[in-house]
Amino acid sequence: xxxxxAATGVVLGLACGDALGRPVEFRSGExxxxxxxxxxxxLGHGTHGQPAGTVTDDTDLALCIAxxxxxxxxxxxxxxxxxxxxxxxxxxxDIGLMTADAIREYANGTSWRDxxxxxxxxxxxxxxxGNGSVMxxxxxxxxxADDPDTLAQVSRQSSAITHHDPRCTYGCAxxxxxxxxxxxxxxxxxxxxxxxxxRDAPDELVETLRLVPDHVDESQLPNSGYVVHTLQTALYDxxxxxxxxDAIVTAVNRGGxxxxxxxxTGALASARFGSDSLPERWLTTIDYREDxxxxxxxxxxxxIDERM
Numbered sequence: 280x281x282x283x284x285a286a287t288g289v290v291l292g293l294a295c296g297d298a299l300g301r302p303v304e305f306r307s308g309e310x311x312x313x314x315x316x317x318x319x320x321x322l323g324h325g326t327h328g329q330p331a332g333t334v335t336d337d338t339d340l341a342l343c344i345a346x347x348x349x350x351x352x353x354x355x356x357x358x359x360x361x362x363x364x365x366x367x368x369x370x371x372x373d374i375g376l377m378t379a380d381a382i383r384e385y386a387n388g389t390s391w392r393d394x395x396x397x398x399x400x401x402x403x404x405x406x407x408x409g410n411g412s413v414m415x416x417x418x419x420x421x422x423x424a425d426d427p428d429t430l431a432q433v434s435r436q437s438s439a440i441t442h443h444d445p446r447c448t449y450g451c452a453x454x455x456x457x458x459x460x461x462x463x464x465x466x467x468x469x470x471x472x473x474x475x476x477x478r479d480a481p482d483e484l485v486e487t488l489r490l491v492p493d494h495v496d497e498s499q500l501p502n503s504g505y506v507v508h509t510l511q512t513a514l515y516d517x518x519x520x521x522x523x524x525d526a527i528v529t530a531v532n533r534g535g536x537x538x539x540x541x542x543x544t545g546a547l548a549s550a551r552f553g554s555d556s557l558p559e560r561w562l563t564t565i566d567y568r569e570d571x572x573x574x575x576x577x578x579x580x581x582x583i584d585e586r587m
Contacts, residue, residue: 280579281463283579283580286575286576287571288550288552288553288554288557289462289550290417290418290421290572291571292547292554292557293417293543293545294545295527296543296545297337297539297545298338298565299321299541300542301333301373302323302324302326303534304536304537305536307534307535308535309534318528321565327372329372331564335373336371336373337415337538339366341417341418343363344359344415345574347362348581349574349578352583353583356437359437360391360394360440363440363441375411375504376406378442381395381397381442382394382441384397384398385440395438395442395443396439399443408507409447409504409505410450410504410509412437412451413543414539416434416455419434420434420456421458421462422583423455423583424459427456431452431475434451435451435452437451438451442506446483447506449476450484452476453469453473453476453480454546456471456476458550460472461547461551469488469491487511490511491515492519495515497519500515502537503535504535509536513540516529517551522548522556523548523556524557526545529544
């Protein structure tokens, strides 16, 4: 059983990493350092020109998933896709290309099971395995923490709504099984997650993540939007930090896809260290704090055991 406090840490950590990274997204680490030194506070303006504490599609889509799980009492792919489409129609200031294409495909009548695959099949290598599903998937880790087999299956199905590539679907499964392991008190959940999934997961994903943390050169960690890069960097920063705050700050100041690397690192590190490891000065600034806390508590206490 996941405690409400532990669940709250995961979703708040995701949002904090997202909001800290949003103003410096697409900037290099050197450019961030030249202008800000080290980013440790919620900044306004910058990339996307939003107020301090503003979250992006990372948190928005995680909220869609969390609300669906709570209200539906289980995983319902149609309901999640409907919520993604409703959010898309609100004209968000930030949305990934593959996510947008898949939501449009769904809106045109393709089922939620096939929309992401249709988009993926028309994408060339190099633009077909982004991090747009790993950024949002953490609510599943809370809801299905007690059932790793179901968690892995649901994580893959949920990813495939927009990101069908096996590196994305199994990336979500590895990430969520790692988060769930921390929530269950496992000291080395990444190893357990990889052991569980390696038979079917893509070799590149497994082999890259097996290097974390002891066989990684920190200075060479990539910060692109490629899902394997995001997971390796986020896992390294979450597993080697002394607190969730330290992990998020390190990840964001690497530059690149800072909001998503920050969000994934934040969810992982907060699962590891708990919500108390997130600074109150961040929490008082981020969007949707109350909604995130209430949804996390509901995910931890609602009987969510159905798959639809």
